[in-house]
Amino acid sequence: MTAQNTELPLIGDYSTAGPLLTGARIGVVTFPGTLDDRDAARAVRLAGGEAVSLWHAEPEGAAALSSLDAVIIPGGFSYGDYLRAGAIARFAPLMDAIISAAGGAGNDAGSGTRKGSAAGLPVLGICNGFQILTESHLLPGSMIKNENLKFLCQDQVLRVENNATAWTREFTAGEEITVPLKNQDGQYVADEKTLDRLEGEGLVAFRYVGGNPNGSRRDIAGITNAAGNVVGLMPHPEHAVEPGFGPDSAAGMRLGTDGLGIFTSVVASIAGGAQ
Amino acid sequence: MTTGTQNTSSADARQFNIDTVEHAATTPDTELPWAELGLKQNEFDEVVKILGRRPTAAELAMYSVMWSEHCSYKSTKVHLRQFGDKLTEDMKKDLMVGIGENAGVTNLGDGWAVTFKIESHNSPSFVEPYQGAATGIGGIVRDIISMGARPVAVMDPLRFGAIDHEDSQRVVHGVVAGIGGYGNSLGLPNIGGETVFDPIYQGNPLVNALAVGVLRHEDLRLANASGVGNKIVLFGARTGGDGIGGASVLASESFDDTKPSKRPAVQVGDPFAEKVLIECCLELFKSSLVEGIQDLGAAGISCATSELASNGEGGMQVELTDVLLRDPTLTPGEILMSESQERMMAVVNPENVEAFEAVMATWGVEYSWLGEVTDTNRLIITWDGETIVDVDPKTVAHDGPVYDRPYHRPAGQDALEADRFRDSAAGADLPASGEALRASVLELMASPNMCDKSWITSQYDRYVGGNTALAAPDDAGVIRVDEETGLGVAVATDANGRYAFLDPYAGAQLALAESYRNVATSGAIPMAVSDCLNYGSPEDPEVMWQLAEGIRGLSDACLELGIPVTGGNVSLYNQTGANPIHPTPVVATLGKFDDVGRRTPSGFHAEADGQAVYLMGV
């Protein structure tokens, strides 16, 4: 894993974020019903970035995004997930701006424009955020109820299948990480053709290891677009960034910080220009 | 009328035959359904005496709900006093708000305070397990918000009937899914609870819910309406017929027309609405936009108006047609009694009205201005301008009946205590061989009460918020309060109904001892107690004895350990026919960490390999 792990004290360094390497400014979107926004912001800070709150109804979405280097759509139950997870949030004014900055819906080429970069704005959707990205057609497929129909919260091992995205470059390909999984509608589905394309083009970013927790097709836990700037995953890396508050790990109970790599990856991507 | 959205009720305001105060004064002989509403003859007579006339339909609705056991604690008040009496100065030193408010508040230092409370939602959870349990979480969380706090965690001590009983599947899975469905959607980590199966709870499962909140000292809010001219506002969900199914006699306010009306038998929770309400309230607190605030739970607007008014200095004037309705056919009495979820009432300085409305707009929360604080010392409620309630609010909220119910030690108690194990355990020899020992251990570990509870806890989010330092399967849940310093709290809930059945006094003490130990084991210093007293009918002198002994035991034990009870809840009538549940005083202890980094997880981990294991105590 990343070097940060060993440098962090075993437990209890609460306040100090990593050094602000880059001045990377990363937006964290809040919808009514979003739950993990503060957690995502904390993860950004611990990774050395600056977290900027984004309100879903922001009227000047494009302007707000233009000063940002990346955006995270965090987990939760936007609009209660009442219709379908992410279905109503997808229509928030800010989402239109995010969709176009990221390269446009259904456009895996990532041709979005933002300050001086060829690639689209890096966007990460976690859990409900992933669901919103699929509802927005920024990522293919969709999520249905977990196979056993129950909410499931557990520590989950994932394999990083694609370490060439803006959000995974600090991992090694095939690296196994442990982060919490917690959701009700986490079963990833897509038609066979789409699944084959995802596999063929290496767009599966994360895969469940050690048992499929929710019935997801081909054990898929997270995917990326072809440009590698838009990534969505069901498990929660932002809950595995601080020793003492994460999943159990080889180092000890609740000491897992494997999720931090997602956030240091994007900070590094920003520092080093588009990947 | 100013409302957040268009309201249509005013236009139809006159569809009822309104029972005004004036009308009541001139029709003293009208038959009133006070018995159907749960009042006793002596209680009704008392209402008439207080008012000097018969109550109007709306007043009757208010008195009957506010004087119910649930709201007035009429059977337990005389005993619960011990929690206040057995307090030393030392026990009070960190107590910022004690018993009597929505939830107690304890000082944590550094300008931080913590509030926590445990409450029951037992019988609704038996009728409709998912929604009953869900709205139980919703209710306790609103209690915490109304103190000015941000809720940060929940817990759920549960008691079910036999695991293999045909009805248990419905109840158990419904309750667990409901607690998860609501709590997870609010973004509140579930940091612990209990799950006990015992046939004694078959028809009376216990669903207790605890919430913890944290606040800065300056954000503390109390439920009182002060400052003449301040505005009263109701916000959150619309008012429907929820929870008044049993009081449908009020469907026709004038009692001369018996049109049947459909009222929901159960309440359905809307966790999304509550999540938005939480954020909205926190923004109000941060900008100091409310003077006083009260959640709407049991007894709805009756409770909120009478408590706000009686805790304040003056009186209150409210126009009931301004209440936003989900069901336009509700009568004034029904509106006053409705238990619709996800609503709050606040007192707002006129200067802040605009800013208040801006916060509501941001979060898309509906609201309506209902009236204002007055200097009349009366709670006056009008319907389209006509007075339908004119009472001294204290008589509704605080001066309810108080009963010192008779109680005695059950005739069979001696025999019960003298009894010994029979059945299998008495006949069984101590395991003689390794094999037998192994079998015994496996049998114990496989019992539903001892086995791994992750089939429940995996349905609860314990990570959300990023501040959970300990949760299941640890002895106590631990939450970080201050990310800068690591200041935090630990909470554990415990009870043992079988101990309390054998000895109600010692059983309550053991419940405290266990939760106190669990908190101490995590590394925290115990500071405060909240309790949920689950018992049978107080009208049964033997149950009343269990209850009196339980309260005496718990209050003595708190004094002994030097830890105050800061709030709690009493749930009575948990019985099927003449068979009460075992007395089940669920005790929650809260402790403090200067730095949650020093918390001790339970369980051995590979890193402890080679370290010594000690057994401490007697």
Add this chain to the structure above:
Amino acid sequence: MPTIVVDVMPKPEILDPQGKAIAGALPRLGFTGFASVRQGRRFELTVDGEVTQDVLAQARKAAEELLSNPVIEDVVNVAVLTESAQNESQSA
């Protein structure tokens, strides 16, 4: 194979948070013609063989006992789905 449709709706007097959220979203998306929305469930039961009176009775019983929660929901429809009905309604 023949199909029986069972429609279940929240009772009118019961709060329907789903419907409420959808009703709130519609006008934001420019759909302004609707006063309220309620969300229920539709089940399609495929019948193994012919739809006899007995099978229909079973479906009605299953609708009441398993597919709906009588405390908060009403079964509003139990009917055989005819091919023509399906086409008709799709083109409605």
Add this chain to the structure above:
Amino acid sequence: MPTIVVDVMPKPEILDPQGKAIAGALPRLGFTGFASVRQGRRFELTVDGEVTQDVLAQARKAAEELLSNPVIEDVVNVAVLTESAQNESQSA
């Protein structure tokens, strides 16, 4: 007030865990006549006024864009709920 019904079902090729769970429970409760079950959603949109062609078109558009997700679901029905249809189907 007139009501428009929108029915949405999971696409045949998409797994339906809820339908599967129900199909598994039916025989345990003695309902043996059914080969499979699928669970979808039924929306009732109350119309403020008359159901014009425009309103119906709005409902169809809302069904396609908001009420269903074309990746996993089909809109199988958009129709005006007539009082008689309601009664008929209830007694079906």
